[in-house]
Amino acid sequence: MKSLKVLLLEDQPFQMMAMCRMLNSIGVSNVLMADSADSATQLLERHRHVDITICDLQMKGADGLDFIRYLSETDYAGALIIVSSSEVGILSCVARMAHESGISVLGYLEKPASSSHFRVLFDKFMAQPRPQEDLRSAFYSQKVVTVQEVTKALQESELVAYFQPKVAMNGLVVGVEALVRWPHSTLGMLSPAQFLPVIESAGLSDQLMWFMLEQALSVAARQELQDGSALPVAVNISPEVLLQRDFSRRVLALVAKYALSPEVLTLEIVESVFSTSSPARIESLTRLRMSGCKVAIDDFGTGASNMQRLFELPISDLKVPAEFVTGMGRDVRLRAIVEGALIMARRMGLTVTVEGVESLDDYQALSLLGEPCVQGYFIARPMSEKNLAQWLIQHAQAFPG
Known part of the structure; x- marks a missing residue:
């Protein structure tokens, strides 16, 4: 981490x-120190970029919120860690605010923090895929590609499918989710x-969905x-294709093409799609469920549909979002939300x-609430098919049976 x-x-x-010594102890030696938001701003404008900013919230004069707003308006800071004596609820809200402002938030820590806490967040940063150095500004500004580039990428199969494993609480693999990536030439x-x-x-969502499927x-x-056994796969479905009369037939024909059982496939639909009635x-979805395919409501709890609408849908799975x-x-409110979703799902079968399970703390908290399937960086990051094959072998050796 010396290069950070x-x-x-x-x-x-x-x-x-104290925090500077903690950072040194985990191998971070290049640390710029500022005792006010103004001096931090001056340092950033002089150095133009840092990899990680560690920010307190409560300060005299311009506070941490002011500085975070400044970060959201520039490309100087690659990632943010919030460290404060404020209560967890406030830290959580600030982290979400920063994330929604376009800042990459590694996490938040309550004071007094420890070197082990910093190590977890820095390891998380180091594990993230990085662009080449000369492309850094394009990466952090989330450069948008053109319609022409996207169309060409779809036509010439430049997009690729990555796969993120899902495991049961006993460690056994229960499937993977297919996620699209684009290895852009520049x-x-x-x-x-x-x-x-x-x-x-550009109206290309359907084309992308069939490619991923x-x-x-x-x-x-x-x-x-x-x-000797198929790997269960989950694919995100474009809401518009559900309105096509031949959608279910085309899906089942594709399943048959690969000589698979329909039970292998889970279609993930965002909850907001069902905010209004759509026969x-x-x-x-009912035709697909009758044939054996599974249907999952993605991002459960974030959409506009009410509970009664969800009860009326032909769903088999719920996905609790990150x-x-x-x-x-570390946040009892989040545990209460997840526990409520698990209890409701259990009663509904x-x-x-x-x-979004990203740490041992989150995994252990989850293990006390029941036996859901788990997906997140703590288990495995999305990976190519080649890397997935290797991961499955290694994971099977670690969790036999």
């Missing part, structure tokens, strides 16, 4: 020196946030040839997948 440049904003001299590996809005605005099913089939959508999960090991 870190800005530490802390107005208490003792706290500043910008490096692009995440969905950098090109999906362009795809949606085929990629996922082909991986499931190859896994079946290798191990056509419900009919499509925004309710990440940090639940639904399977639950909890996304």
Whole structure:
């Protein structure tokens, strides 16, 4: 971590020196120190970029909130860690505010922090895929590609499917979710946030969905040839395709093409799709459920639909989103939300997948609430098919049976 440049904003001299020593102890030596938001701003404008900013909240004069707003308006700070004596609820709200402002938030820590806490967050930063140095500004400004580039990428199969494993609480793999990535020729590996809005605005969502569906099913089939059992796969479905009369027939034909059982496939639909009644959508999903496919409500709890609407849908699975999960090991409010979702799902006979499990604290907190499926960086990051095959072998050796 010696190559990292870190800005530490802390107005208490003792706290500043203590945190600086903690950073040194985990191998971070290039630390810029500022005792006010103004001096931190001056340092950033002089150095133009740091990898990580560590920011206190409560300070005299311009406070941490002012400085975070400044960060959101520039490209100087690659990632943010919030450290404060404020209560957890406030830290959580500030972290969400910063994230929604476009800042990459590694996490928040209550004072007094420890070197082990910093190590976890710095390891998380180091594990993130990085662009080449000369592309850094394009990466942090979330450069948007053009419609022409996206169209060409779809036509020439430049987009690729990555796969993030889902495991049971006993460690056994229960499936993977297919996620799109774009290894751009000049910008490096692009995440969905950098090109999906362009795809949606260009009306190419359906084309992308069918591409991802085929990629996922082909991986499931190859896994079946290798191990004798197909790998369950989940694919995000464009809401518009559910209105097509032949949607369910086309999905089942694709499943049959790869000689798979329909039970292998889970279709993930965002909850907000069902905020209003849509018989056509419900009919499509019902036909697929009758054939054996699974249907999951993604981002459960964030949409506009009411509980009664969800009870009426032909669903088999719920996915609790990361925004309710990440940090639940230290936030009793998040634990209460997740526990409520698990209790409701259990009574409805639904399977639950909890996304966004990124730390041992979150995993241990989750283990006390029941036995959902788990997905997140603590388990595994999204990976290529080749890397997935290697991961499955290693994971099976660690969790036999």
